[in-house]
Amino acid sequence: MTNYLRTAILLAALTALFMAIGYLIGGGKGAIIALLIAAATNLLAYWNSDRMVLSAYGAQEVDRSSAPELVELVAELAGRGGLPMPRVFVMDNPQPNAFATGRNPQNAAVAVTIGLMQILSREELAGVIAHELAHVKNRDTLLMTITATIAGAISMLAQFGMFFGGHRDNNAGPGVVASILMMIIAPLAAMLVQMAISRTREYAADNLGARIVGQPVWLASALVKIENAAQQIPNMDAEHNPATAHLFIVNPLSGHGMDNLFATHPSTESRIAALTQLAVQLGDDGGTMPWGHIDSDVSARGPWNRPSSSGGPWS
Template sequence: MRHNRVRTAVLLGALSGMLLLAGEWLGGGSGVRIALVVTLVALGVAYFLADRIVLTALRARPVSEVEQPVLYAIVRELSYDARRPMPRLYLAPTSQPNALATGRNPRDAAICVTRGLLAILDERELRGVIGHELSHIYNRDTLLCSTTAALATMITYFGYVGLLFGPSDDPDEVPGFLAALILLVFGPVAATMVQLAVARSREYAADEAGARLTGDPLALATALRKIDEGTQRLPLPRTGRIASAGHLMIASPFHRSRWFATHPPTAQRTARLERMAGRQG
């Protein structure tokens, strides 16, 4: 866990440095200032509005305790055991089984589950999934993933700005244009790889922390198998709105991609949980 935090801090620093360097290439000192302002605005939006953006993308609505008493009982129990505030609960109308956590801190957090998830999991398995999502909240993964996504978006933005408005007729300014081209081509790839590295390591950590919170690693392992089967059978379209929330979900909601997978293979996750259960036994 400590190693993941250090590595993530380094990766976020590298992304921020890339943005400032892009500003210098495209506009000198004034470009650096513009890049700094834009980056701070993007991070501010990610910090204060990320949860609303994600929940709106999924068309999620608040769910009441009368409507979902079992879900409320599980979340209340685990939050009490962890001595943390209980997050808000939302329900997304999609038939795909999935879940996610969002919010900038434990006091402003929310957990969203889909109708498909509630339809296929029993109470024990649902408890394992909720433990996983609560661990994301307690480890501040939700804030981290949101800020990483914001920085990655800004890298792509600066690449487009450089190509559209960067001067290319003056031979003395060709390097700036080439820098914009390089940023446009390789920047999104680098940003995506950072997102993938963050998301994958965080999923393993949340699996372990969630299993410790519930005391039942096998319940989460069984739930992950069911969720993996359901997401492959009912993949969501990789549209702009949903794509922004995909890396926050417990399993990738899209068609599998070998090179740009935001989540570790389910087989590896369940194997880790089974070994953990064996050690507990």
């Protein structure tokens, strides 16, 4: 409940910041116009965000005929999580990573990269997919779309306010100064709030995802592999669409070595520590399979690098 309360407070702060900028630009009328703009952009994002992000990454939808093992794994985990079967996509990208999108569980999609399937065992891949399904179950995909949209609108309004001159009653001096400060501070504040929300939801998804799959160590092991590989393998699609970085299970951007204040994700070390603590709480032995559907005889790299006999998108 603490995570949800923190998220609600941060989202309220982001909305308040947005309304304040509208007021500084045009007073009461400006605040109302800003609210209408936010409503319109959020409505557009609500209906089209999933298609937009999947298209941006060239994701191909797969089914039981083109990727039977992957789709069956997603179906098994969705059932364990009490979720409808999401659409499954594969991205032709060498960086190991994954994300979920969709406005609700009934319209959700899970996307994984070829790189992810090549380096993870089935157990580790199950942990990653369970994490993404946890985002769906928690409705984080919609929340992150809304926060990204509001943050973008704040930046747009701040730029507009610089030219408009700000709401002022007396003379141009204070208005110009306020406008300059608003242009610099407002987008930065919006980004920090957005990142704080993203970090909060990552911890929650790690926790629920580990509970769905039944083995926290599987996800912890996957995070280690993904983090190490992501630092060495660039994701050019993400570099061209940095606003979507928060969607991925691990930050896909090459600049994630910057000050942690600006990171879209919690540190991998902190996430692994939390998962390790959860494993202790659940009495996890880190070795047994809580469900027998997955073959226990897998290599360190897993079977996902094998060409699909039916000519799947990574064959």
